[in-house]
Amino acid sequence: MILARLLYHGLGWGRLLMAVGSALLGWLLLFGGLQFWFLVDHNLIRRGDLLAPEFCIVHKPVPLIGLPGGTGITFKEAEIADIKNQRFVQALAPFECSRFQAHASIVFRSWLSGLETDLFFESIPDDYLDVDLKDWAWTPGTDRVPIIMPREFLVLYNVGFARSQNLPQFDETLVRQVPFTVRLSGQGQNREFAGRIVGFSDRIPSVLVPQAFLRWANATLGEGQAPPSRLILKTDRTAGPELERFLKARKYLYNVERLRSSKLASLMLLLVYVVLGFGVLILGLALGVLALSFQLLIVQNRERLERLIRIGYDPGRLIWHYVPPVLGVLVLANVAGMAFLIWGTGQAIRLFSNYGYTMEPVSIRSCALAMALLAVLIGVWHSLALRRRLLRLA
Amino acid sequence: MQFSERLTMEIRLEQVEPWPLRGGCEDSQVWRQSLVLRSGGRYLVKARSGRGKTTLLSILYGMRRDYGGEVYFGAADIRRYRVKDWSDVRQRRLGLVFQDLQLFDDLTAWENVEIKNRLTARRRPAEIQEMFSWLGLADRMRQAAQRLSVGQKQRVALIRALCQPFEILLLDEPFSHLDPENTERGRTLIDKECRAQGATLILTSLDADPGRDYDQVYDL
Numbered sequence: 001m002i003l004a005r006l007l008y009h010g011l012g013w014g015r016l017l018m019a020v021g022s023a024l025l026g027w028l029l030l031f032g033g034l035q036f037w038f039l040v041d042h043n044l045i046r047r048g049d050l051l052a053p054e055f056c057i058v059h060k061p062v063p064l065i066g067l068p069g070g071t072g073i074t075f076k077e078a079e080i081a082d083i084k085n086q087r088f089v090q091a092l093a094p095f096e097c098s099r100f101q102a103h104a105s106i107v108f109r110s111w112l113s114g115l116e117t118d119l120f121f122e123s124i125p126d127d128y129l130d131v132d133l134k135d136w137a138w139t140p141g142t143d144r145v146p147i148i149m150p151r152e153f154l155v156l157y158n159v160g161f162a163r164s165q166n167l168p169q170f171d172e173t174l175v176r177q178v179p180f181t182v183r184l185s186g187q188g189q190n191r192e193f194a195g196r197i198v199g200f201s202d203r204i205p206s207v208l209v210p211q212a213f214l215r216w217a218n219a220t221l222g223e224g225q226a227p228p229s230r231l232i233l234k235t236d237r238t239a240g241p242e243l244e245r246f247l248k249a250r251k252y253l254y255n256v257e258r259l260r261s262s263k264l265a266s267l268m269l270l271l272v273y274v275v276l277g278f279g280v281l282i283l284g285l286a287l288g289v290l291a292l293s294f295q296l297l298i299v300q301n302r303e304r305l306e307r308l309i310r311i312g313y314d315p316g317r318l319i320w321h322y323v324p325p326v327l328g329v330l331v332l333a334n335v336a337g338m339a340f341l342i343w344g345t346g347q348a349i350r351l352f353s354n355y356g357y358t359m360e361p362v363s364i365r366s367c368a369l370a371m372a373l374l375a376v377l378i379g380v381w382h383s384l385a386l387r388r389r390l391l392r393l394a
Numbered sequence: 395m396q397f398s399e400r401l402t403m404e405i406r407l408e409q410v411e412p413w414p415l416r417g418g419c420e421d422s423q424v425w426r427q428s429l430v431l432r433s434g435g436r437y438l439v440k441a442r443s444g445r446g447k448t449t450l451l452s453i454l455y456g457m458r459r460d461y462g463g464e465v466y467f468g469a470a471d472i473r474r475y476r477v478k479d480w481s482d483v484r485q486r487r488l489g490l491v492f493q494d495l496q497l498f499d500d501l502t503a504w505e506n507v508e509i510k511n512r513l514t515a516r517r518r519p520a521e522i523q524e525m526f527s528w529l530g531l532a533d534r535m536r537q538a539a540q541r542l543s544v545g546q547k548q549r550v551a552l553i554r555a556l557c558q559p560f561e562i563l564l565l566d567e568p569f570s571h572l573d574p575e576n577t578e579r580g581r582t583l584i585d586k587e588c589r590a591q592g593a594t595l596i597l598t599s600l601d602a603d604p605g606r607d608y609d610q611v612y613d614l
Contacts (some may be wrong), residue, residue, distance in 0.1 A: 003500075006509075
């Protein structure tokens, strides 16, 4: 008690309380923000609802009078490289296009008439697909070729075309089982394949075949590779606005709808960053004031401390009289923080559910761990700073 | 640095000269001399003001390092002591009554002693009380140090210094503000403690004080 009176002589209680209060506020903001980030990350990003990498399909506007072969709308090497170099573009692939005639026909056993149509195929690398790739592989010599169709295409057929023409409607499972014949011709050759639809894509509005198949067919029946007229971009989850600006500046066309969710995502992330930023700022300032309070205390009591050291007190041990209050504040911050996290997570989930998002709760373990770690770091830093000051008095 | 228990705390000074007094120490019997203060001896260092009495004790107490030459406690050069070594020495082996007393003004006389005794756990409260009484301060124990006279403060500082074990006791003009009776009582207390602990006594004074048997008197 006597020692405490000497060591804490002239302590500014008001200043100290304010510093502790602000430190707590900053602490809660910081870790509240972090927990919110975990929650959003776990529920929206991992699940891919909102913040998954964005795929964006880009093409050029068709000029008023399109040249045969579409030279006006193809991408040059330099243009592709330019897009690839943008910060927010993670990867990019061109659509490869068939350069031969293709014809598909279905013969229904119970109808006299069949369905037949001329077709074109495109292909993109497998990792841009949003379809189960189980039956997707094609190796040269195989006479079956897997095909992916746009889901919208089937919808359009079922709800529009089939009804207007009095044709049967098919659901996806059935369509997958319908065998049809694909006849390819070019360079004076004909080839026949058994076609089968293995999946429907929401992402790619085109009729797709495996890349290996298309390249083989183009080499065998077609006129070789042509420059691409469509590109698919894999972009950062938050790239939306920036990507849109870029594409507009280049006068490229793109599917706008897909960029909308990423606007929401970047707004959400912005919110998290703002909260985290304020948390860090307030906490930093408050810790600064707290540290200064103690340093000031040591400066104010310099003579008393020197005297204590002269009568035999070990400065290395005197710091233990200054450390416990700080440890107390840190423990308080941890306990208050933990309570806040548990309460806040519940609140956030309720809030999201009001807007129609079902969120799974996220454990506060990672956040609590980060909190404890930061507390230890601050404690050690504070102790070392005090120790250095006290040893300087000896 | 480790101290072996009861290593003889013989003090050896080799050509010690404080920087501020450089060049002015020709006729000194201490500065720039080689001398040994043997363990358990009684030494008086006398000089007029400004010759460095307090400086000498400050050097021996590890408060000043601005000197040339070497000081040894036993075999150890005290320049090698680290902060922690000095705390240890000041708690268990080396006592000092500072000339400016170094009391805490806002603590009472009793608390000023208690704050040292708490560190060393050397005395029981009754023993401390007895010393206060012996030096005529029984009714001053609860008084704030800043309201004590210099003479009273000197006695409180002496009691505080005796609240630890020591092998060397340094006293910097300890009786300068005491009347003959209290000086005598102080001396008795000091002699008793030094004898009991076999400690070396080094006392500074403006004038050679008469009537006491010192092993050696040095003119600084």
